[in-house]
Amino acid sequence: MSNITLKVNGSTHTLDVEPGTPLLYILRNDLGLQGPRFGCGLGQCGACTVIINGSAIRSCITPVSSVKAEITTLEAIAKGGKLHLLQQAWIDEQVPQCGFCQNGQIMTAKALLDKIPNPSDVQIREAMNGVLCRCMTFYRVQAAIKRGAKAISDARQSEKTKVTA
Amino acid sequence: MTPFNGIPREVEQDLEHLNVTPSRREFLRNAGMFAVTLSAVGAAGTFVPEAKAQAADPSATAGPYPDPDFRQVDSWIVIHQDDTATFYVGKTDCGQGTGTAFRQIMSDELDFPYDKTTCIMGSTDITVDQGGSGGSTAMERDSWPMRRVAAEARRVLLDMASTKLDVPVERLSVSDGVITVPGDASKRVTYGQLIGGKRFNVAVTGKNINVIAGVAAVKPVQALKNVGQSPRRYDIPAKVDGSLKWAVDVKLPGMVHARNVKPPFAGAKLISIDESSVRDMPGFVKVVSKGNYVAVVCEREEQAINAAKRLKANWEKPATAPFPSSEDLFKYMRGATPTSVSNPIVVGNPDAAFASAAKIIEADYDIPYQGHTAFSPAHALADPSNGLMTIYSNDMKSYGMRTGVATFLGMPRDKVRVIWMEGPQGFGRTAADDAGFEAAYIAKEIGRPVRIQWMRDEESAWDTKAPAFAVKARGGLDAAGNLVAYEYHARAADHNHVGYNEPDTVLIAQLMGARRDKPASGSSEVPAEMYAIPNRRMSRDVVSLPLVWESPVRTGNLRDPNGPQSTFAAESFIDELAFAAKADPVEFRMKLLTASTTEDTGFKRARSIAVVKAAAEAYGWDPRPSPKPVASGNIVTGRGFAYAYRGQTIAAQVAEVEVNRTTGHVWVKRLVCAHDCGLIINPEALRHTVECAMLHSLSRALHEEVQFNTEKVTSVDWVSHPSLRHADCPARIDVVLLNGDPNPNRPDLAPYGGGETACKPLMAAVANAIHDATGVRLRRVPFRDARVLAALNAARA
Numbered sequence: 010m011s012n013i014t015l016k017v018n019g020s021t022h023t024l025d026v027e028p029g030t031p032l033l034y035i036l037r038n039d040l041g042l043q044g045p046r047f048g049c050g051l052g053q054c055g056a057c058t059v060i061i062n063g064s065a066i067r068s069c070i071t072p073v074s075s076v077k078a079e080i081t082t083l084e085a086i087a088k089g090g091k092l093h094l095l096q097q098a099w100i101d102e103q104v105p106q107c108g109f110c111q112n113g114q115i116m117t118a119k120a121l122l123d124k125i126p127n128p129s130d131v132q133i134r135e136a137m138n139g140v141l142c143r144c145m146t147f148y149r150v151q152a153a154i155k156r157g158a159k160a161i162s163d164a165r166q167s168e169k170t171k172v173t174a
Numbered sequence: 175m176t177p178f179n180g181i182p183r184e185v186e187q188d189l190e191h192l193n194v195t196p197s198r199r200e201f202l203r204n205a206g207m208f209a210v211t212l213s214a215v216g217a218a219g220t221f222v223p224e225a226k227a228q229a230a231d232p233s234a235t236a237g238p239y240p241d242p243d244f245r246q247v248d249s250w251i252v253i254h255q256d257d258t259a260t261f262y263v264g265k266t267d268c269g270q271g272t273g274t275a276f277r278q279i280m281s282d283e284l285d286f287p288y289d290k291t292t293c294i295m296g297s298t299d300i301t302v303d304q305g306g307s308g309g310s311t312a313m314e315r316d317s318w319p320m321r322r323v324a325a326e327a328r329r330v331l332l333d334m335a336s337t338k339l340d341v342p343v344e345r346l347s348v349s350d351g352v353i354t355v356p357g358d359a360s361k362r363v364t365y366g367q368l369i370g371g372k373r374f375n376v377a378v379t380g381k382n383i384n385v386i387a388g389v390a391a392v393k394p395v396q397a398l399k400n401v402g403q404s405p406r407r408y409d410i411p412a413k414v415d416g417s418l419k420w421a422v423d424v425k426l427p428g429m430v431h432a433r434n435v436k437p438p439f440a441g442a443k444l445i446s447i448d449e450s451s452v453r454d455m456p457g458f459v460k461v462v463s464k465g466n467y468v469a470v471v472c473e474r475e476e477q478a479i480n481a482a483k484r485l486k487a488n489w490e491k492p493a494t495a496p497f498p499s500s501e502d503l504f505k506y507m508r509g510a511t512p513t514s515v516s517n518p519i520v521v522g523n524p525d526a527a528f529a530s531a532a533k534i535i536e537a538d539y540d541i542p543y544q545g546h547t548a549f550s551p552a553h554a555l556a557d558p559s560n561g562l563m564t565i566y567s568n569d570m571k572s573y574g575m576r577t578g579v580a581t582f583l584g585m586p587r588d589k590v591r592v593i594w595m596e597g598p599q600g601f602g603r604t605a606a607d608d609a610g611f612e613a614a615y616i617a618k619e620i621g622r623p624v625r626i627q628w629m630r631d632e633e634s635a636w637d638t639k640a641p642a643f644a645v646k647a648r649g650g651l652d653a654a655g656n657l658v659a660y661e662y663h664a665r666a667a668d669h670n671h672v673g674y675n676e677p678d679t680v681l682i683a684q685l686m687g688a689r690r691d692k693p694a695s696g697s698s699e700v701p702a703e704m705y706a707i708p709n710r711r712m713s714r715d716v717v718s719l720p721l722v723w724e725s726p727v728r729t730g731n732l733r734d735p736n737g738p739q740s741t742f743a744a745e746s747f748i749d750e751l752a753f754a755a756k757a758d759p760v761e762f763r764m765k766l767l768t769a770s771t772t773e774d775t776g777f778k779r780a781r782s783i784a785v786v787k788a789a790a791e792a793y794g795w796d797p798r799p800s801p802k803p804v805a806s807g808n809i810v811t812g813r814g815f816a817y818a819y820r821g822q823t824i825a826a827q828v829a830e831v832e833v834n835r836t837t838g839h840v841w842v843k844r845l846v847c848a849h850d851c852g853l854i855i856n857p858e859a860l861r862h863t864v865e866c867a868m869l870h871s872l873s874r875a876l877h878e879e880v881q882f883n884t885e886k887v888t889s890v891d892w893v894s895h896p897s898l899r900h901a902d903c904p905a906r907i908d909v910v911l912l913n914g915d916p917n918p919n920r921p922d923l924a925p926y927g928g929g930e931t932a933c934k935p936l937m938a939a940v941a942n943a944i945h946d947a948t949g950v951r952l953r954r955v956p957f958r959d960a961r962v963l964a965a966l967n968a969a970r971a
Contacts, residue, residue: 010456027456027476034476043423044416048550049630050479053892056549083416092415099414103406103858106269106866108413109549109598115414130905137900141892143549144269144599145869147903149862 013073017042018085028074033057035073036082044083044112048141055113055140065113065120083112086119094164095119098157106144113140118154127158198300201373202242202249237562237589244302244383247330247374250323251284255370257351258290261324264304264383265316266296266570268600270929271407271859272312278400278855279317283324283392286351286365288400293408296594298576304383306571307600308674308731310927313855314821317925319386323378326388330376334368394921395853404858409596421568421595422627424555429623430459431475432616433482435468436632437685439885441492441721444468451486461485462616465686466724469616471624479629495884496721503667504540507644512715513669514695522709527659531650534659535754538646539743540954541937543639543667543880546732547895550598551633552605556613557623563590563614568597569606571674578607578675579614582683590614601870603674603730605637608681615682634895635887636681638730639880641668641696645743650709655755657766660710662747664740668696669718672730684724693722696729699736701744702819702934704782705763706770726887727880734930737820738871738937742955745816745938749800749945758797759815759942760790776822776926777915781850784914786817788848789826792910800946808836811843812947816935822924823851823931824914827868829939833947838963841902842872842940847932848910853925861909864932868907871936873898877956896958 014023017040024039031050036042036059048056050069057069060081068080086093092100095118105111114137121128121136128136133154142150242249242262252260261280267273273293281288295301304316328348335353336343339361347354353368355361380386395401412418437444444466452458457473458481470485472478498506528534555566563585569575572594580590597606609626617624628636643666650659670693672679678688698714719727752762767783789795793813802812810833817826830844849864877896881889889895915923937955944962945951950969954961 030476034474037423038425038475041425042416043419046420046422046550047627049892051630051891053630054549087415096414100406100410103410103862105410105413106862107549107596107599108269108409108418109420109596111413112416134901134903139899141549141897141899143547143870143897145866145873145898146862147869147898147900148865148907151900151903 015073015076016079018080018082026073029072032059032068032071032073032076032080036068036080042082042084046109046112048110048113053139053141054110055117056110058113058116058140060116060120063120063123065117083116093119094160095122095153095157098153098160102149102153102156104146104149104153106146110140110142114142114150118150118157122154122158122161126162128154199238201252202300237586239299239562239591240588242300242302244319245377245379245386247323247327247376247378247388249302250320251280251327251374253365253369255366257364257366257370258292259284259286259365261291261293261320262301263293263295263316263320264302264306264573265312266306266572266594266600267409268307268570270863271856272307273409274405274407274859275313275855276317276320277408278403278405279398280320280324282398282400283321284328285348288405290351296572297591298573299591302383303573306569306573306594308571308602310821310823310929310931312929313925314927315384317855319383321392322387325390325392326376326378327374329388329390330374331365331368335363338363338368395923396919396921401853401855402857404856407859418596421555421566421597422550422553424566424595426555426557426623429555429625430471430473430620431478432462432469432471432613432624432626433478434612434626434628434632435470435482435485435487436636437466437724438489439491440496440726440887441724442466442489443492445488445490448486452481452484455481455484460620462619467682467685469612469626471616471620491885492721494720496725497719497727497882497884499883500542500879500881503542503642504644507642507665507667507717510717512665513718515715516698516713518711518713519700520711521707524659524661524709524711527709528648528650528661531659532653533651533754535649535651535750536647537747537750537953538644539746541643541739541742542955543642543727544732544874544878545634545639545880545889545895546601546604546637547634547897548598548604548606548637551628551630552609552637553597553625553627554606554610554613555623555625556610556617558617558621559623561589563618565592565610565614566595567592567606567610568595568600569610569675570600571607574675575607575610578677578680579611582611582677582680583614583618601733602735603638603672603732605633605681607675610675611677611680612682631890634890636726638672638728638732640732640735640739641666641671641729643698643736643739643743645740647743647747649747649751651751651755655757657707657751658709660707662700662710662712662744664698664700664714664743666696666698666714666716666736666739667719668698668716668729670694670722670728671696672728689723697736699740701740702737703744703817704779704819705766707766727882733867733870734820734933737818737930737934738874741816741818741934742937742941745818745935746941746951746953749814749938749942750951753800753945756799759800760786760795761797763815763817778819778822778824780916781824781914782817782819784912785824785826785848785850788910788912789817789828789846790815792848792908793828793846795828800942801949802946804949809834810947812943812945814939814942814944814946816938816942818931818934820927820931820934822926823849823928825849825931825935827932827935827939829936829943831940831943831947833944833962835948835966838959838961838966840876840940840944840957840962842904842943844906845904846908846910848912849932850912850914851926851928851931852913852915853923854911855925857911860911860928863928864909865907867930867932868936869898869903871933872902872940875937875940875956876902877958879956
């Protein structure tokens with residue numbers, strides 16, 4: 010065991026854990042987060058996705074000691090009690106069925122839109138292809154990403170207009 | 175964060191404050207609202223591995239969790255002083271929005287605002303037992319007692335208002351939980367004022383929960399206001415913002431983590447365990463083992479995972495191979511002696527009709543084992559505190575788990591409860607059943623709360639499978655291309671089909687040595703269509719793999735059990751007959767549907783015709799025989815049709831495909847489904863369910879196959895057991911909801927099942943589309959690139 014310091018969702022934590030422990034178990038069992046979830050432990054499904062340095066990362070195969078930058082989980086993408094526009098798009102499209110995979114869908118989509126604000130259908134399919142869903146909500150996930158991209162772009166536009174005015 | 179007014183918040187309160195559930199139980203108890211229960215212990219002929227003689231004494235069974243009495247209105251509906259209401263139902267919602275639909279339908283009967291209601295479901299000590307989920311029964315069967323109880327509650331409230339306002343009931347008006355007297359504005363009372371926080375103390379009657387009724391009649395369909403609307407599913411916001419507490423999230427003080435160590439070979443026998451291989455590992459608690467069941471318990475989750483990997487054990491391989499390899503499966507099945515045979519269904523004189531047919535077509539179809547492979551491997555948390563047992567589980571049949579675990583552990587039922595919480599998809603008999611029993615067993619052994627979770631390889635290899643099917647079909651056409659003789663034989667590898675939460679067939683029981691004298695016979699299935707064929711014979715039988723018990727290749731119900739397999743063969747073959755008759759596939763089917771006018775009580779023929787027409791119309795189907803004239807170029811396209819019913823629900827589908835002739839890759843670019851399930855409660859939630867059911871079968875059509883060698887299952891993750899991906903998703907899906915009942919406005923229009931029928935026709939629609947595009951017929955599922963390419967190459971050769 011050794012002391013590891015993690016910055017998660019704006020807070021810093023120091024924990025005495027085995028350095029090789031996958032980040033997922035620390036987030037869930039030590040920090041009480043429930044956005045990232047165990048799906049395969051192999052980095053194949055996306056259930057455990059968190060965002061680090063702007064990238065969607067599979068926390069189930071990421072040793073906790075290897076993480077140096079801040080970790081953002083699903084719980085923290087809403088700001089000031091207001092849902093992220095992508096989350097709102099998810100509700101508007103009524104995306105989830107069981108919902109177990111949706112952490113991976115939303116976090117991977119957020120990382121995509123942060124890099125490519127208006128992705129093409131092909132870019133969406135490519136970026137999302139490693140995130141599985143066994144209820145098969147893919148059709149609505151893709152619709153929600155497009156809706157979310159538009160909402161984010163509209164919001165930016167109206168911010169600009171406000172600043173100009 | 176999003177306010178969440180559904181079940182899990184209630185459960186969360188229960189967990190964190192330990193006051194909600196007890197107060198609910200107290201509420202029911204003071205009203206005498208628990209039914210007299212019989213202990214499950216010692217049920218005749220049942221395997222009870224842990225039964226203790228003293229526990230079998232019924233006088234010692236005054237546990238705190240008796241069954242809520244389904245004949246009491248209070249067991250279903252509580253109206254609060256603030257004019258809100260809580261509905262308690264014996265169901266679970268696996269993500270199709272049934273909870274939202276229950277609120278809609280009960281609000282309507284109660285005349286109460288939908289927005290002021292919540293729905294609690296699935297926890298065995300505070301909700302009545304409607305069996306949880308299964309069989310698409312939520313609306314078709316289980317919404318009825320809910321409606322009738324809500325109607326009865328409304329009647330009682332009107333009686334109370336009549337007394338309070340001193341006005342005859344006939345002069346009262348009720349809307350949104352407010353009772354008024356038309357013409358007298360001074361008189362008004364709300365439901366909350368009448369009964370808020372108090373009990374109805376009103377009983378309904380009926381010999382079982384499905385038929386209970388009070389004095390009041392349910393409303394005619396035309397008077398339902400919320401039904402037919404699409405309020406958004408209440409469970410979604412918390413699934414999107416991360417605030418939902420799932421069964422995987424529950425943590426209890428003193429809780430430890432367990433992981434199974436499965437036999438490395440199917441049918442292996444445990445010879446010895448070397449506990450010293452893990453004893454010094456950090457956090458090690460115990461190795462729990464009995465028979466061939468082995469689990470390792472540690473303080474932390476990752477410790478248990480590591481210890482289960484590290485544990486050294488000696489296993490003896492079985493003397494004979496447990497099964498043929500999946501490559502040899504269909505040859506094995508066709509040569510096997512059936513373990514059970516069903517009586518054939520015979521119409522007319524098929525033998526004579528074949529003898530005089532102008533043309534005879536024959537085809538064999540093979541559908542492999544396909545798994546549930548739940549997105550989250552099976553899990554459960556069991557708490558053995560105070561001599562009781564509480565299991566936190568996502569199992570869709572929590573009520574059955576409670577009874578099964580009580581029997582398995584030799585505990586009285588009323589000392590065992592299951593708290594249902596959300597989890598990954600519940601499309602039938604998943605390994606969630608197994609995990610619940612395992613957690614409870616280990617918790618009882620070590621006396622601490624135990625959380626168990628299967629690893630990905632366990633889930634993929636050892637969960638219950640949909641049985642493999644080998645089908646033989648034969649058809650005879652007359653000189654004019656009419657189908658005059660039809661023969662269909664379906665063989666399923668389904669011997670020892672595992673039921674739900676059975677204490678003698680859950681995996682832990684099997685591994686501990688439980689054996690039934692007679693394994694469940696399993697089942698096969700014949701086509702479900704309304705085609706009028708003058709001479710037909712449909713038969714089915716079941717075969718067994720060599721290894722019957724403790725097998726990773728064990729079968730159980732998977733969404734629309736047997737439907738996708740049987741319909742793949744049946745509706746592919748109808749297309750083959752249409753091809754032989756040089757007929758358009760839709761026109762060929764329509765001719766068979768309209769060749770008779772006999773009907774059943776649900777107008778299944780009229781509705782089938784309407785659904786087939788609607789699907790063709792929504793797609794823009796232009797009549798022509800398949801296949802298309804051979805196109806040049808690498809990417810070729812085609813369209814395929816298929817139709818089936820399940821119970822009283824009808825679905826017809828069109829798949830449009832692109833086939834890459836160089837790689838064999840198939841992309842289903844468009845799907846259309848016309849769907850008739852009678853009365854629709856929530857059209858948007860239904861539409862979503864139909865979309866996802868189609869894609870579930872698309873995943874089975876394109877990717878899914880449980881593969882094994884002669885020692886073990888080799889499909890163990892998402893590479894070796896691929897599943898549908900974003901890139902496979904159609905660019906367009908159209909769902910047409912209709913009601914082809916000759917009188918769709920009748921006041922007693924019934925809702926039928928909505929969760930499974932759309933799974934049925936899809937695999938055949940895709941195969942038919944591939945044939946239309948390429949002229950090549952695929953008779954073996956799944957249509958992975960290599961298989962399609964091989965078929966294309968064989969046709970080119």
